[in-house]
Amino acid sequence: xxxSAGKSKKKGSINGLYRQAGLTGTIALxxxxxxxxxxxxxxxxxxxxxxxxxxxxxFAMSFNLIYGYMGQISFGHAAFFxxxxxxxxxxxxxxxxxxxxxxxxxxxxxxLSAVPVSAMGALVVGFFCxxxxxxxxxxxxxxxxxxxxxxxxxxxxxxxxxDGIQGLMPPPFFRDTVNYYYFTLAIVAIAVVVLWRITQSxxxxxxxxxxxxxxxxxxxxxxxxxxxxxxFVIAGTFAGVAGALWGxxxxxxxxxxxxxTQSGIPVFMTLIGGASFFGGPMVGSVIYTALNSYVTxxxxxxxxxxxxxxxxxxxxxxxxxxxxxxxxxxxxxxxxESDADxxxxxxxxxxxxx
Amino acid sequence: xxxxxxxxxxxxxxxxxxxxxLFLVSSGLSxxxxxxxxxxxxxxxxxxxxxxxxxxxxxxxxxxxxDHALLIVPAIVIVTGIMFVLGWxxxxxxxxxxxxxxxxxxxxxxxALILIFGDLIKLIxxxxxxxxxxxxxxxxxxxxxxxxxxxxxxxxxFGVAGGLWWFLHRTRYGKIVRAAVYSxxxxxxxxxxxxxxxxxVFALGIAIAAFSAGVFLPIMPIGLGLDMDLIIQCFxxxxxxxxxxxxxxxxxxxxxxxxxxFSIFIxxxxxxxxxxxxxxxxxxxxPWGLFGTEMRY
Amino acid sequence: MSRKIxxxxxxxxxxxxxxAVKDFNLELFEGDSLAIIGPNGAGKTTLFNLLxxxxxxxxxxxxxxxxxxxxxxSHEIARAGISRAFQITNIFPKLTVxxxxxxxxxxQMGKAFDVFGRxxxxxxxxxxxxxxxxxxxxxxxxxxGELSQGDKKKLELALALAGKPKLLLLDEPTAGMSLEETRExxxxxxxxxxxxxxxxxxxxxxxxxxxxxxxxxxxLHNGEIIVVGTPEQVRMNETVQRIYLGEDA
Numbered sequence: 087x088x089x090s091a092g093k094s095k096k097k098g099s100i101n102g103l104y105r106q107a108g109l110t111g112t113i114a115l116x117x118x119x120x121x122x123x124x125x126x127x128x129x130x131x132x133x134x135x136x137x138x139x140x141x142x143x144x145f146a147m148s149f150n151l152i153y154g155y156m157g158q159i160s161f162g163h164a165a166f167f168x169x170x171x172x173x174x175x176x177x178x179x180x181x182x183x184x185x186x187x188x189x190x191x192x193x194x195x196x197x198l199s200a201v202p203v204s205a206m207g208a209l210v211v212g213f214f215c216x217x218x219x220x221x222x223x224x225x226x227x228x229x230x231x232x233x234x235x236x237x238x239x240x241x242x243x244x245x246x247x248x249d250g251i252q253g254l255m256p257p258p259f260f261r262d263t264v265n266y267y268y269f270t271l272a273i274v275a276i277a278v279v280v281l282w283r284i285t286q287s288x289x290x291x292x293x294x295x296x297x298x299x300x301x302x303x304x305x306x307x308x309x310x311x312x313x314x315x316x317x318f319v320i321a322g323t324f325a326g327v328a329g330a331l332w333g334x335x336x337x338x339x340x341x342x343x344x345x346x347t348q349s350g351i352p353v354f355m356t357l358i359g360g361a362s363f364f365g366g367p368m369v370g371s372v373i374y375t376a377l378n379s380y381v382t383x384x385x386x387x388x389x390x391x392x393x394x395x396x397x398x399x400x401x402x403x404x405x406x407x408x409x410x411x412x413x414x415x416x417x418x419x420x421x422x423e424s425d426a427d428x429x430x431x432x433x434x435x436x437x438x439x440x
Numbered sequence: 441x442x443x444x445x446x447x448x449x450x451x452x453x454x455x456x457x458x459x460x461x462l463f464l465v466s467s468g469l470s471x472x473x474x475x476x477x478x479x480x481x482x483x484x485x486x487x488x489x490x491x492x493x494x495x496x497x498x499x500x501x502x503x504x505x506x507d508h509a510l511l512i513v514p515a516i517v518i519v520t521g522i523m524f525v526l527g528w529x530x531x532x533x534x535x536x537x538x539x540x541x542x543x544x545x546x547x548x549x550x551x552a553l554i555l556i557f558g559d560l561i562k563l564i565x566x567x568x569x570x571x572x573x574x575x576x577x578x579x580x581x582x583x584x585x586x587x588x589x590x591x592x593x594x595x596x597x598f599g600v601a602g603g604l605w606w607f608l609h610r611t612r613y614g615k616i617v618r619a620a621v622y623s624x625x626x627x628x629x630x631x632x633x634x635x636x637x638x639x640x641v642f643a644l645g646i647a648i649a650a651f652s653a654g655v656f657l658p659i660m661p662i663g664l665g666l667d668m669d670l671i672i673q674c675f676x677x678x679x680x681x682x683x684x685x686x687x688x689x690x691x692x693x694x695x696x697x698x699x700x701x702f703s704i705f706i707x708x709x710x711x712x713x714x715x716x717x718x719x720x721x722x723x724x725x726x727p728w729g730l731f732g733t734e735m736r737y
Numbered sequence: 738m739s740r741k742i743x744x745x746x747x748x749x750x751x752x753x754x755x756x757a758v759k760d761f762n763l764e765l766f767e768g769d770s771l772a773i774i775g776p777n778g779a780g781k782t783t784l785f786n787l788l789x790x791x792x793x794x795x796x797x798x799x800x801x802x803x804x805x806x807x808x809x810x811s812h813e814i815a816r817a818g819i820s821r822a823f824q825i826t827n828i829f830p831k832l833t834v835x836x837x838x839x840x841x842x843x844x845q846m847g848k849a850f851d852v853f854g855r856x857x858x859x860x861x862x863x864x865x866x867x868x869x870x871x872x873x874x875x876x877x878x879x880x881x882g883e884l885s886q887g888d889k890k891k892l893e894l895a896l897a898l899a900g901k902p903k904l905l906l907l908d909e910p911t912a913g914m915s916l917e918e919t920r921e922x923x924x925x926x927x928x929x930x931x932x933x934x935x936x937x938x939x940x941x942x943x944x945x946x947x948x949x950x951x952x953x954x955x956x957l958h959n960g961e962i963i964v965v966g967t968p969e970q971v972r973m974n975e976t977v978q979r980i981y982l983g984e985d986a
Binding site for chain 1: 479534537538541543544545547548549551552553554555556558559560562563668672675676679707709710712713716717719720723724727
């Protein structure tokens with residue numbers, strides 16, 4: 087979207103690719119190839135990290151539907167991630183017989199159950215949240231998130247309370263990390279394509295209108311609250327799908343998945359990658375999750391390291407990493423073009439969100 | 441419901457002392473948001489840091505001057521001063537750069553501070569819980585025993601509340617701060633140096649939090665992770681009371697503290713679920729809080 | 738006369754102690770072009786806000802094409818066929834000009850909730866027509882926030898037209914425009930009115946614009962209509978000369 091489909095002179099280079107496919111396409115290609123090749127890396131650890139990157143990346147992309155596209159901050163988004171995770175885990179437990187084994191159909195049904203549960207949760211929470219905007223939207227979503235967290239946390243009989251639910255052993259094929267990785271990659275890839283279509287649909291542009299100017303959108307005939315609610319439910323459902331994938335991989339779920347620190351994760355990933363880019367949250371997830379995993383390996387004091395990195399990013403890279411890449415690429419392209427011919431009259435209009 | 445007056449009294453004391461702690465930490469949070477529009481997620485982490493510093497200073501004094509319960513007083517006073525300076529520096533160096541930014545970016549910065557200070561605490565003090573033991577005999581109230589230190593805590597809470605009220609309503613600087621809650625433009629039009637006010641308010645908020653951490657050390661052990669639980673409850677208090685309203689924060693603290701203590705009779709373990717249910721209700725009914733004014737959004 | 742399109746009866750609005758709109762009555766017929774004039778604070782913008790559901794009315798009724806739209810939400814009124822262009826430009830600053838108009842067109846087509854379609858394939862022809870009509874065809878790829886003030890006003894009008902309105906409310910359509918832009922814009926408004934039989938209700942400070950382009954003129958003062966008539970009648974009216982045209986009368 088960002089670059090016009092102009093004739094590229096240097097195919098093969100990232101810049102040439104960028105000219106042809108735009109930033110989103112370039113990222114999709116680089117990440118896609120990268121994700122496919124991860125299992126070739128030595129050891130199991132990169133694959134484990136990559137599963138987390140994918141799941142949390144999808145979680146962050148669903149959050150960005152509310153933040154980057156609709157212009158509101160949900161600070162309780164983990165509630166839907168957690169509801170999805172718990173729905174799957176509870177179904178898992180129901181299907182697991184005395185042997186603790188679960189069949190393939192039961193496994194898929196467990197995963198699927200996350201969709202209606204997180205969607206219903208988002209519908210209830212969203213019904214109230216969309217009446218507010220700005221900081222109050224953020225606070226109400228946070229309050230609901232914590233409410234759900236504490237209910238799950240305190241309801242020992244049903245949710246296992248703060249012990250969570252253990253022993254979620256998927257069917258044999260999915261116990262292999264690499265198999266589970268490709269399975270996750272497939273689900274996340276499908277989800278991302280659907281998300282992309284949503285952001286490029288008329289509804290996606292309705293969201294952008296709400297972000298830019300709610301009042302005007304209403305005067306043009308958009309039912310603002312309904313539009314926000316529909317988006318809230320869509321975003322919550324995708325968060326639930328991400329959550330569903332989490333439990334069978336980690337073999338357990340715990341209330342932490344619904345808490346406010348978990349809600350912070352997509353916010354931070356999105357800001358690190360760049361909220362105004364479709365791929366921003368996923369790039370943020372790659373950076374955040376990989377740092378998290380690898381820094382933890384080398385030092386006990388990883389929060390300190392990550393804290394300093396985040397501090398640096400907030401202070402000096404305000405639009406996220408992709409905005410820097412985008413600006414660099416645009417500047418490079420402009421230089422190349424003005425070297426080649428100085429005829430181009432219409433400069434490329436840069437868009438808010440891809 | 442229990443019928444004996446003793447256990448009700450104990451819950452009352454426990455609720456009130458929790459209310460005092462919530463108030464002491466939340467008042468700074470509320471003031472900082474009211475004046476600068478910054479949600480300081482790191483507030484409780486700085487509170488925790490104050491607690492650890494007080495602990496260390498108290499140990500140092502005890503080793504130097506011998507065991508004496510009252511040595512906690514100079515320890516608290518000195519730490520309050522240190523944290524005031526730290527708050528000032530943080531505002532000048534970091535927070536100041538965030539005023540023009542969007543809310544999530546502000547949250548991200550203060551979250552980075554949580555990670556940094558939390559890890560520094562772990563680096564210096566390790567993962568053990570810390571507390572100060574004071575030789576205090578419990579006193580009998582009806583059939584139960586109450587730690588008389590509760591009275592110190594309640595006095596500290598009311599003292600700070602009164603002091604803040606006096607500062608905000610009776611002193612020149614306090615009036616400027618209050619005016620800044622309502623209209624920044626007016627205050628700068630009066631020719632008052634806004635940056636100094638901002639740094640002062642931030643430092644004051646941090647200092648009060650550090651003070652409360654010290655005051656609570658003899659009855660509450662501190663440990664890593666406590667800050668994360670506390671900050672979220674403080675947000676609840678601040679929102680229920682209304683941003684920028686000290687009276688609102690005080691009343692909300694008491695509501696939350698009492699509900700927390702007495703919920704044990706209705707739904708043991710469900711205290712925080714009830715509190716967040718209240719928060720949700722308040723946000724739906726009056727987003728600006730019980731004592732706030734509907735103005736900014 | 739043709740069909741009655743808008744009928745406002747006994748409209749009242751208070752803001753605290755201020756009686757912003759007082760027993761306001763107005764009838765508009767299809768193809769009408771009525772200018773509302775009046776000093777600042779006369780209640781013009783409040784009136785528009787009441788007509789478009791931004792403010793709730795205290796009393797009175799608004800019938801649009803026979804349908805009661807009193808106190809309906811803004812989006813329903815918009816869907817019923819009243820579009821509004823704002824005095825202070827009220828656009829989507831980070832979307833391109835084309836995206837601005839296309840999104841408005843898609844909303845009009847009832848596609849605002851279409852999750853499966855492709856935004857770049859829907860309503861583009863209509864969008865191009867409107868963009869051309871409003872003289873923005875050379876600006877379509879520019880991000881709206883970076884337009885000149887005059888172009889922003891044109892986009893404002895384009896957004897209003899995208900709603901395929903039966904009634905167009907224009908709040909100071911030429912404010913902030915150069916003479917040339919003012920001329921172009923008013924020629925466009927006249928064309929919409931004459932060729933497309935669009936009913937236009939507008940407020941305007943520029944008296945030359947008012948008297949050259951409106952079929953009828955109404956003077957609003959302190960929330961009340963003082964006089965309605967042809968431009969000639971209003972120009973000659975003594976009250977108008979006294980309260981509006983100033984001391985020199």
